Amino acid sequence: MSVDGGAQRLKTEADEPGWEVDPDDDWGVAVVATVGRQLRIRREAVGMRAAELGTATGYGEDLIYKIESGKRIPRPEFLDRADEVLGAGGLLSAMKEDVAKVRYPKKVRDLAGVEGRAVEIGVYVCNSISGLLQTPDHARAVFESRQPPYSQGEVERLVVARVARQSVFERDPAPSLGFVLEEALLRRPLGGTLVWRGQLERLLEVGRLRNVTLQVMPTHVEVHPGLDGKIELLKFVDGTATGRSDGAFNGRPVMDPRQVRILELRYGTIRAQALPPRESLAFIEKLLGET
Numbered sequence: 001m002s003v004d005g006g007a008q009r010l011k012t013e014a015d016e017p018g019w020e021v022d023p024d025d026d027w028g029v030a031v032v033a034t035v036g037r038q039l040r041i042r043r044e045a046v047g048m049r050a051a052e053l054g055t056a057t058g059y060g061e062d063l064i065y066k067i068e069s070g071k072r073i074p075r076p077e078f079l080d081r082a083d084e085v086l087g088a089g090g091l092l093s094a095m096k097e098d099v100a101k102v103r104y105p106k107k108v109r110d111l112a113g114v115e116g117r118a119v120e121i122g123v124y125v126c127n128s129i130s131g132l133l134q135t136p137d138h139a140r141a142v143f144e145s146r147q148p149p150y151s152q153g154e155v156e157r158l159v160v161a162r163v164a165r166q167s168v169f170e171r172d173p174a175p176s177l178g179f180v181l182e183e184a185l186l187r188r189p190l191g192g193t194l195v196w197r198g199q200l201e202r203l204l205e206v207g208r209l210r211n212v213t214l215q216v217m218p219t220h221v222e223v224h225p226g227l228d229g230k231i232e233l234l235k236f237v238d239g240t241a242t243g244r245s246d247g248a249f250n251g252r253p254v255m256d257p258r259q260v261r262i263l264e265l266r267y268g269t270i271r272a273q274a275l276p277p278r279e280s281l282a283f284i285e286k287l288l289g290e291t
Contacts, residue, residue, distance in 0.1 A: 010060040019073045019103070020153060028102040033070035035079070035095050040068040042086040056085045073102055103160060114242070115168050120235040122178040124217075124226045124270050129185050129199065131162045132169075132177070133206060138199040139163065141191030174211040180226070180267075180274050183219045186287055193291060200288045207281050215274040216283050224273045225266035233260070233267055 013019075021032050043053050050068070051061040057078055059067075066072035074082075076096040083092035115121060115132075123130050128142055139162045143155045150158070168175060186203075189196040207214035217224065225231075228247020235241040243263040244253045254260060275283060 010054055010063075011058055012060045012063060013066070013072070019075070019157070021071060021073055021102070025102070028073075029070065031095075031098045031102050032073055035074060035092070035099055036068040036070040036072075038088075038095070039074075039082060039086075039092060042082075042088050042092065043068075046086055048086070053082065053085065057081045074099060076100060103157065114234060115165060116171070117236055118168075118175055118234040119237050120176045120178075120233075121168070122231075122233040122267050124180040124231040124267055125185070126182045126217075126226055126229060127185075129181060129203075130179055132166055133179060133181075133203060134162060135195070135198050135202045136163050137191055137195040138202075141195055145190070169206070169209070169212075174209075176211055176213075177209075178213040178215075178271070180215045180217055180270050182217050183283075186216065186284060189291075197288060197291050200284055200291070203284050204281060204288070207277070207284070213277050214280055215271060215277055216280040217270065217274045221273050224270050226270045231263055231267050231270070233263055 021029055023029065043050065050064040053059075054061045054064045057064075058081075059078065063072065067074045067078075076099065079092045079096050079099065082088070083090060086092070121132075123132070129138065131139070134142065136159055139159045140155060143150055143158050168177070181203075186200065190199075203214060206212055217226070229245065229251075231243070231245045233241065233243040240255065241257075241260045241264075242253055242255045243260050244251065245263050245266065248254075248263065248266075249259060254263070274280070
């Protein structure tokens with residue numbers, strides 16, 4: 001909510017890009033529609049007009065109607081404020097968890113769910129820094145470089161979703177995380193010098209965590225098993241595992257132990273050819289000093 005010369009300026013869709021509902025996400029559509037219906041029922045029960053609720057929450061009338069009709073994902077803080085204004089007794093606030101999940105595309109929710117269960121994650125990337133390691137600014141630069149271009153709202157939605165996956169670093173007990181990054185990725189100043197420096201600093205921060213192994217694959221290594229593309233391996237507490245590689249099994253996720261073993265062999269060879277963790281961090285520090 002902002003005040004300009006004593007008059008309150010109410011938020012519109014233009015103020016909050018990236019909160020539209022994905023029409024292809026059936027579960028997300030259902031959740032937002034339910035929240036919107038409950039909001040409208042509570043508002044009408046207390047005899048409040050949409051414009052009045054908007055004024056009380058800092059939203060324009062049109063934005064209130066869009067939320068109530070299930071066309072707009074409400075922010076968590078809006079639900080808290082609306083719950084208070086409408087005397088909903090926590091009913092609206094209780095929906096924040098599901099609403100927060102809707103903000104993320106279905107594919108990202110599924111990926112985050114798998115990563116959230118893994119006790120060990122290993123990733124080799126050659127085209128872009130792993131999403132689990134990207135700063136918000138770096139992620140934004142990545143999405144803004146796509147062609148055909150995303151809308152700005154979609155860019156912001158994808159950035160939020162990518163950063164949310166990084167909650168894997170906050171788990172307790174912490175999973176074992178391994179990353180191998182190509183040297184060329186670290187030398188590309190994507191987003192400009194300040195964004196690039198921030199990304200290098202983030203890599204150093206994560207690489208020093210006790211449960212993280214961060215390695216750099218030098219460009220002078222002519223041949224290694226990752227030349228076909230990205231490799232991901234996830235292992236779970238029950239002993240099962242899953243993996244995916246751009247250059248194997250048509251890029252599909254696999255769970256068959258024999259196929260997973262092939263990916264483990266490739267990833268293990270890549271790690272053996274990359275710089276050791278300590279040398280990798282020293283290399284990133286050197287790059288940072290050169291910027």
